[in-house]
Amino acid sequence: xxxxxxxxxxxxxxxxxxxxxxxxxxxxxxxxxxxxxxxxxxxxxxxxxxxxxxxxxxxxxxxxxxxxxxxxxxxxxxxxxxxxxxxxxxxxxxxxxxxxxxxxxxxxxxxxxxxxxxxxxxxxxxxxxxxxxxxxxxxxxxxxxxxxxxxxxxxxxxxxxxxxxxxxxxxxxxxxxxxxxxxxxxxxxxxxxxxxxxxxxxxxxxxxxxxxxxxxxxxxxx
Ligand code: DHB
Ligand code: MG
Numbered sequence: 001x002x003x004x005x006x007x008x009x010x011x012x013x014x015x016x017x018x019x020x021x022x023x024x025x026x027x028x029x030x031x032x033x034x035x036x037x038x039x040x041x042x043x044x045x046x047x048x049x050x051x052x053x054x055x056x057x058x059x060x061x062x063x064x065x066x067x068x069x070x071x072x073x074x075x076x077x078x079x080x081x082x083x084x085x086x087x088x089x090x091x092x093x094x095x096x097x098x099x100x101x102x103x104x105x106x107x108x109x110x111x112x113x114x115x116x117x118x119x120x121x122x123x124x125x126x127x128x129x130x131x132x133x134x135x136x137x138x139x140x141x142x143x144x145x146x147x148x149x150x151x152x153x154x155x156x157x158x159x160x161x162x163x164x165x166x167x168x169x170x171x172x173x174x175x176x177x178x179x180x181x182x183x184x185x186x187x188x189x190x191x192x193x194x195x196x197x198x199x200x201x202x203x204x205x206x207x208x209x210x211x212x213x214x215x216x217x218x219x220x221x222x
Pocket of ligand 2: 039040139165166
């Protein structure tokens with residue numbers, strides 16, 4: 001099927017099943033004010049993340065890559081009043097956009113935006129001995145995926161769920177000789193997952209308004 005059909009199907013299901021309030025639609029629209037317009041997850045994907053948090057019973061969520069905070073709002077609402085989200089963002093410009101969106105969505109009090117290289121922010125969390133996270137969404141610079149998974153393993157407990165975005169990239173992921181370092185970042189983290197006996201995983205290809213891509217879903221068993 002053509003791109004056009006995928007988009008129509010995505011719009012049909014979003015229109016039928018995924019209600020965005022003004023805070024969510026404004027958060028998504030504000031992506032244009034970030035350094036990476038159009039990188040947010042789609043509404044269907046945002047709701048999937050929220051529902052995964054809920055079925056996992058997550059109350060503490062860690063996110064690598066905030067941008068406008070669109071996925072952050074979905075997950076912060078999913079963890080509820082007593083929950084907490086820590087989201088890691090490289091650029092202060094993006095963090096400022098996200099903070100406004102989190103305020104508007106009524107979840108600013110349960111979200112901490114840490115600005116700077118995500119690997120450094122994560123290392124600080126590890127050094128501080130923060131309470132373990134139940135759910136992690138890895139959606140930042142793709143070459144760092146292996147480092148972000150390592151940090152996630154230091155910051156979670158057995159039973160935790162880890163989701164990695166953008167693992168298909170229009171099919172480019174299957175090329176072992178790809179010169180795209182984002183592809184190599186995905187392939188490296190997939191190899192790390194496969195060789196780690198504590199991790200169980202599968203990948204769901206996604207198609208729709210974000211083109212052809214996918215999520216790797218990981219459950220930490222040990
Ligand atoms: C890109 C990154 C993302 O996280 C995304 O969802 C889409 C695109 C990118 O690096 O281009
Ligand atoms: Mg992404």
